[in-house]
Structure formats: C-alpha cells, structure tokens
Amino acid sequence: MHKAGFVNIIGNPNVGKSTLMNALVGEKLSIITSKAQTTRHRIFGIVNGEDFQVVFSDTPGVIKPAYKLQESMMDFVKSAFEDADVLVYMVEIGEKKLKDEAFFAKLSKTKIPVLLLLNKIDTSSQEELETQVTYWKEELPGAEIYPISALKNFNVREVFERILELLPESPAFYPKDMITDKPERFFVNEAIREKILLFYKKEIPYSVEVETEEFLEEEEIIRIRSVIMVERDSQKGIIIGHKGSALKKVGVEARKDLEAFFGKQVHLELFVKVNKDWRSNDRQLRRFGYNQ
C-alpha cells in the first residue's frame, strides 16, 4: 500500500513553522529569522519514502493584511486550508489563540484532522506546559496535541509517524526525487532576503524583494547575478552601506549558505535597484510570484 497527501503548516508569525518544515525535510528550504513575515510564499517540502510521499506546505504567518503584498501572502494561507489532508496548526508555548478570529473559527469547524503542535517547549517548565495543554484542549477539542521543539528536534519524529497514519492511500503526486516545488532561483532570492532580514533594521527588510537575473551552472561553479529591489532611493543607500560594506556582507553570507545548499562553489554578484512602491503594485507582485 502506498500513501500520499498534503500536510499544511499554519499558525501565527514566528511560532516556528519554517523551522519545523526544515526539520521534517532535512534541508533548509525555508529561511528562518526571529522576525515576523520572514516567509512570504507557500513553499512545498516533500518527504519521500518507498511507500509514502508527504507534501508539507510552509506558509506565511497569519496577519491582518495592510498592503497588497500581505493580501497575497494571506491568499497563500487561505489556499493552504482548502487542499490539506492533515492540518498542522502550530502555536508556541505561552501564546493564546490566533489573532484572526475568523481564521480560528474555521480551524475549529474543519473536517480535516488537525494536529496542534505546541512548539518551543525547550523554553518552558513542566508546569507551564501542563497549563498550556489544558488550555488548548478546551480551545480546540477536536485537535490532537503534541508538545514539540522544532529547534531541538524533540517529538518531531512522533508527529511525522502520526501524519503517516492519517494520510490516505494514494499514488505519489510528484516524482520521488523531488523535494520542493520551487526553482533554484527561488532559493537564491530567499538566501539573500534572509541576510537582509538579519542585518538591517526597521522597515528595510519589508521593503525589499530579490530577483535573480542569471543562474548559470557550470561544472565547477554556479554563477549568479541577483538584484535587490527597494522602494526608495534612501533605502538603496542603506542597503549598500559605507563604501559598499553592508552589501558586501550580505553577499558573503548568502554565498556561504548557497554553497552549502547547492553543494558547489558559488559566485554571487549583487545589484541594488529602486522599484517604486512594488509592494502595492499588482503587476510587480505577479512578476515576483505573489498573485496565484
């Protein structure tokens, strides 16, 4: 018997959804930072076995959209609700229910099995954990609760085993050597965006999009040219930094990650361009893959 299906990971920003997906897949598919809105797209992470294929979806955290980019981020979350065989609803220890009431109501009513993962238990006491489990049992009586630590890989295997039990009998949906739906350039863009999230303050990371114009794989080396798009001239200066030092740091650190990810030497060239108000422009958003 062969099992296959879709498992969608949803929850508030920063609870550890991307950390969990990477742990399950065993690859750094999703970028991770301590900032909300690190994940902007819906990303598949596929775990293949001889008699199973589990297609995990990492999604952006649930927020109330303030501009068009965030609206399409929330469309990714909505669609994650509809096509799942299992829903993984992640909360972190200490957190109360979703800020979006409508979303939470939908979660309470769904016919899809829900696994409620209580994450970051490495940071809590036994007493606090027990209080939280009691709380969530009352809030979401239909869900199965698993205390986990995605970061320390605690109880992740158990969750995976339970998911396998819940999956329907089905042939595989994707080739068995496929681990993601995203092309190579997507991971280049994301590696660069992760460094921008890490190294720059305030609104800078939220005003940035990255586009890879060239990805040339040669025998010994991959040659990459990417453009960092900002909304205003002042932001361009900040990204570049004094004598280019800030941009250089982004390049060096992103290159290290990409060499590990592709298992090959990487040459990375970065440019900065101003693309006015791209976050509010439908045509630009489509170009960057946000409108489905």
Ligand code: GDP
């Ligand atoms: P997402 O926004 O839900 O995708 O969350 P991320 O996976 O990006 O993680 C947000 C932050 O929480 C990062 O700093 C992670 O390192 C941290 N984090 C994730 N899982 C755990 C965990 O199990 N324990 C602890 N202590 N931190 C975690």
Ligand code: K
């Ligand atoms: K995050």
Ligand code: MG
């Ligand atoms: Mg994420």
